[in-house]
Structure formats: structure tokens, C-alpha cells
Amino acid sequence: xxxxxxxxxxLMPVGRPADHRPRLDRLxxxxxxxxxxxFAEAPEPTAADFARLDGDVSMRSFPGSGExxxxxLMARPSxxxxxxxxxxxxxxxxxxxxxxxxxxxxxxxxxxxxVGDSVLDGRSAVLFDYDDPRVGSRRPARRIYDxxxxxxxxxxxxxxxxxxxxxxxxMGWFALDASVPFAGPA
Numbered sequence: 001x002x003x004x005x006x007x008x009x010x011l012m013p014v015g016r017p018a019d020h021r022p023r024l025d026r027l028x029x030x031x032x033x034x035x036x037x038x039f040a041e042a043p044e045p046t047a048a049d050f051a052r053l054d055g056d057v058s059m060r061s062f063p064g065s066g067e068x069x070x071x072x073l074m075a076r077p078s079x080x081x082x083x084x085x086x087x088x089x090x091x092x093x094x095x096x097x098x099x100x101x102x103x104x105x106x107x108x109x110x111x112x113x114x115v116g117d118s119v120l121d122g123r124s125a126v127l128f129d130y131d132d133p134r135v136g137s138r139r140p141a142r143r144i145y146d147x148x149x150x151x152x153x154x155x156x157x158x159x160x161x162x163x164x165x166x167x168x169x170x171m172g173w174f175a176l177d178a179s180v181p182f183a184g185p186a
Contacts, residue, residue, distance in 0.1 A: 017058035017082055017180045023155050024060040024177050032062055035173045036120075038157055042149035044124035047092055049150055050115050053126065056099060058180035059083045061160075062173040084176060086113055096128075109144065118147050119168055120159060125149050131163070146174065154178035 030038075061081055085107065086096040098109040112132035118125040128146035145168055148158035156176040161168035 017056075017182050021058060021060070021177060021180050023152065023179065024058070024175055027155075027157065027175050028060065028062070032173065035062070035157060035159075038151045039147075039149055039159070040121060042151045042157070045115055045126055045148075045150060047115065050092070050094070050113075050126055051088060052154070053113075053148075053156065053176070053178065054086055054088055054094070056085045056182040057083055057176040057178050058182070059099075060175050060177075062175070083182070111144075111146075118149075119145075119161070120147065125158065126156070148176065 059082060081098065082101050083099040084096055085099055086094040088094045092114055094113040096111055096113060097107045100106040100108060109130060111128045111130045113126055113128050115124055116127045117123070118127075126148040128144075128148070130144040145161040145163050146158060148156040151157045154177065156178070157173065158175075160171045160174055162171050163169075
């Protein structure tokens with residue numbers, strides 16, 4: 001995976017992942033019922049594993065409800081939410097944002113990613129904190145919380161939550177496939 005270069009204006013251009021995403025397609029075909037076991041069986045990420053998760057990475061979302069209607073839509077290469085972008089900043093942390101194919105390309109929903117204990121099972125996972133003050137996310141984005149583990153080389157899977165004051169409510173799952181190349185601007 002190659003990091004996205006900065007443009008002359010200091011903004012990162014929004015690329016587009018390749019339409020050919022066979023591993024994400026296989027994961028979609030396996031269905032939501034398999035995701036909890038795949039996440040639980042995956043090895044705990046090390047600092048070196050986490051460091052490889054860098055640059056623009058192709059993403060697919062899997063809804064927690066309405067799967068029959070929403071999953072086929074989300075599996076299309078033209079779906080508006082196409083990836084996540086991470087840049088390691090030292091001290092075991094990366095900053096990043098989500099990549100959308102809206103308005104000609106948009107980077108939004110900022111987060112800080114670290115390795116820590118999963119809320120699902122207490123084992124290590126890559127944690128995405130949208131409420132970290134270093135990235136200045138706005139409400140309701142600050143209530144999002146994601147986790148990931150590498151289930152195959154460069155294929156990461158994890159749950160996504162909506163956080164309240166007292167608990168985290170599961171919203172669905174998402175996967176990142178670092179083997180899918182990103183092309184130039186969308």
C-alpha cells in the first residue's frame with residue numbers, strides 16, 4: 001500500500017479504490033453470522049501489524065440491521081463510503097479519517113487509532129476513537145467507535161459501535177482490504 005501524496009495545496013486528494021475487490025466480496029458472501037467468530041479467532045495485532053495499516057485502505061461496511069436490503073447496496077464498488085486513511089504519528093498512534101465518494105471526494109469523520117483492549121472480548125485490537133480531542137470530530141461523529149483485527153494478511157475486520165454515556169451499541173461490521181490499490185482522484 002502506498003501513502004497518498006499531499007497536493008500542492010496541502011490537502012490530500014481523494015482517490016478511488018479499484019473496483020475489483022474479491023476478498024471483500026468473499027467476506028460479504030460469508031455473511032454477518034460469521035464475523036463474530038472471524039474476529040474472535042484472529043490474532044491480536046502487534047505494533048508491527050498496526051504499523052502496516054497505513055495510507056488509503058479500501059473499505060466495505062456491513063449493516064447490523066436491514067442486511068437483506070442494505071448489504072447488496074454497500075457491496076457495490078460505487079457505494080459512497082469507500083475507505084479509511086491512516087497516517088502513523090508515533091507513540092503507537094495513527095490519525096485518520098474516512099473516505100467518501102461524495103461531492104467529488106470527501107475526507108471526513110476523523111479518528112485516532114491505537115492498539116488496545118477490545119470492548120467485545122478484552123483482547124487486543126486496533127481501536128478507532130472518533131472522540132479524541134486531537135482530531136476535532138464533531139457530534140454525532142464523536143460517538144462512533146470502531147475496532148479491527150487482521151483476519152487474513154492485509155484483510156482487517158471489526159465491529160462498529162455508537163457510544164452513549166453508559167454503553168456501546170453495535171451498529172454493524174466493516175472490513176479494510178489493504179491489498180486493493182487506490183487510483184488517482186475519484
